[in-house]
Amino acid sequence: MYSNFTVDCVILGFHEGELKVLLAERNEYPFKDWWALPGFFVDNDEEMEDAVKRILYENTGLKDVFMDQLHSFAGLKRHPKGRILTVAYYALVQLDNTKLKTKPVTNYMKQAKWFPVRNVPELAFDHKQILDLCLERLQRRLAYKPIAFELLPEKFTLTQLQLVYEGILNKTLDKRNFRKKMQNYGFLKELDEVQTGVAYRAARLYKLDKRKFLKHFQNTVAF
Amino acid sequence: MYSNFTVDCVILGFHEGELKVLLAERNEYPFKDWWALPGFFVDNDEEMEDAVKRILYENTGLKDVFMDQLHSFAGLKRHPKGRILTVAYYALVQLDNTKLKTKPVTNYMKQAKWFPVRNVPELAFDHKQILDLCLERLQRRLAYKPIAFELLPEKFTLTQLQLVYEGILNKTLDKRNFRKKMQNYGFLKELDEVQTGVAYRAARLYKLDKRKFLKHFQNTVAF
DNA sequence: TTTTATAGTGTATATTCTACACTTTGAATA
DNA sequence: TATTCAAAGTGTAGAATATACACTATAAAA
Structure with a gap:
């Protein structure tokens, strides 16, 4: 009913x-x-x-x-x-x-x-x-929930991640600054694997360490 | 009904x-x-x-x-x-x-x-x-809506404002840094008036310029 | 071997954040 | 009117973060 x-x-x-x-x-x-x-x-x-x-x-x-x-x-x-x-x-x-x-x-x-x-x-x-x-x-x-990662496969490249951020924020971001920032957060695990099936240099794959992500943002309030 | x-x-x-x-x-x-x-x-x-x-x-x-x-x-x-x-x-x-x-x-x-x-x-x-x-x-x-100001009278002192922020964030803030930051935002109008009815030095009163506040935060997204 | 398409990287400057302590002021009171 | 009291108000140096910016490296395909 x-x-x-x-x-x-x-x-x-x-x-x-x-x-x-x-x-x-x-x-x-x-x-x-x-x-x-x-x-x-x-x-x-x-x-x-x-x-x-x-x-x-x-x-x-x-x-x-x-x-x-x-x-x-x-x-x-x-x-x-x-x-x-x-x-x-x-x-x-x-x-x-x-x-x-x-x-x-x-x-x-x-x-x-x-x-x-x-x-x-x-x-x-x-x-x-x-x-x-x-x-x-x-x-x-996006700033404090793992939204971008839910839209990506478990293993992803930094470019894919950046595209998701850009798609949600609806604006382009600087590649070097984006990577620097993401890597500094420390919740990305760099894998020993690269993309397959691309007709150019394959990008490195990463995984999210969700525990570290949540820990990083649990008490992050602006101010 | x-x-x-x-x-x-x-x-x-x-x-x-x-x-x-x-x-x-x-x-x-x-x-x-x-x-x-x-x-x-x-x-x-x-x-x-x-x-x-x-x-x-x-x-x-x-x-x-x-x-x-x-x-x-x-x-x-x-x-x-x-x-x-x-x-x-x-x-x-x-x-x-x-x-x-x-x-x-x-x-x-x-x-x-x-x-x-x-x-x-x-x-x-x-x-x-x-x-x-x-x-x-x-x-x-609190970071992007005028919440603190809705809890205060139209004219308020910076100390009152800080207390509201502290009450909501549930932590103490540094007085000088708080004032610096608030005043830099540029959405506070300093009035030519001071508090009345206090048994010590009266504090200056401020008003929120809501237009400026909203303008300041309308497109502020983290990243 | 060359082409192509994307990966990957560093630095200098500006901005913002943080930590920190003393002087000023005005009313109350002695 | 001098003193006390309680809060107002103020600056700086160092650290961390954000921003702007362009070339080289790599792997596959042609």
Whole structure:
């Protein structure tokens, strides 16, 4: 049995040097045929986080992803059928070519598709607002949560890491300064491995030492 | 008519050099006679923010206060009567001696009282968790939102401002460095007035130039 | 062997952060 | 009116961090 509130998910991935968001094409009124953030009613006996996981799985086939609550929206006019409270979450997934395929659908939606976050079609409900808030939050949280690393595979190059930072911050960064700073933090483990399958000099691979990361930022407050 | 979700308010003020939170003593089951964050069901035709304003007014007699959404809680076990989703907000009020009196009550609560935030009694539901999350958020947001100023009267001394920062960050700061930094930001207007009613050298009064403050922080993201 | 595309690296300057202690002021009071 | 009291107000030197900036190294492909 459904409860009376929904969760909406801003599902983000990083692909081709760009931050992408997964959108679903609705197959139900209101906003039939519009693109929207994947979301649905939470079951009565279901924890919110489990509902988010379920929606994530239905849309991407992925499990065990990083997620965090964003904000709740309950405007009287946000839904044409009357107020429906929604709790927005964001989820960060590690995309690679095999995972890029979206799962083809529940009955209430036609398809899911990845879009560059700064270039999305018009969205249903107040979902554009939710997306914008999400991007703003990510920029802040990037400074103290391991957000960038959740978007990358376990082993990554410094250039990939920089591209993720640039994608979230929406600005370019200086390569040398970026590397210096990251390496000074001391939470990157340099591996004895390099990239494979590239037609040029292969870059060194790194891993995040999450314990050190968390320790580094647990008590870091500005001032 | 009531909707099926509530708002809970972390109402904060600054008094006697300390950050204080307003708690209400419940007069209803569950948790009758326990201290709790003031909160109540949102009316069906009421915006959430208006519900927060209403609760704030009922408890303090104050209007026009700064507020911000914090987080939503919908755990299946948070309320003994079954899941009740609550949207937590925080509100920052300018306390002074005249405003310290709390309004004596609606029928669902016996009294409201101010407590030091780091020394509250055991709280009903998951309200301690909400309060802790609030304090953590405030520490982060202090760096880019005019939180400290919402807790102070329009005209304030630098020492008062420092005490607010210290109260929120829960640590002491160096006086000279604090002043240097604040004055360098350039969003404080030095007034031609000083404190009155003190038995020692009166301190200069300052005002916040909110436009400059917002401009200063609108695009400030770490990195 | 040359080309190509990206990896990888250092330095000088400016800015910000930190630690730290004494003098000034104004009201109260003796 | 001189003294006491309590807080206001102030500067500097050294450390750490941030910024701007351009070339060489490497590996695969042609």
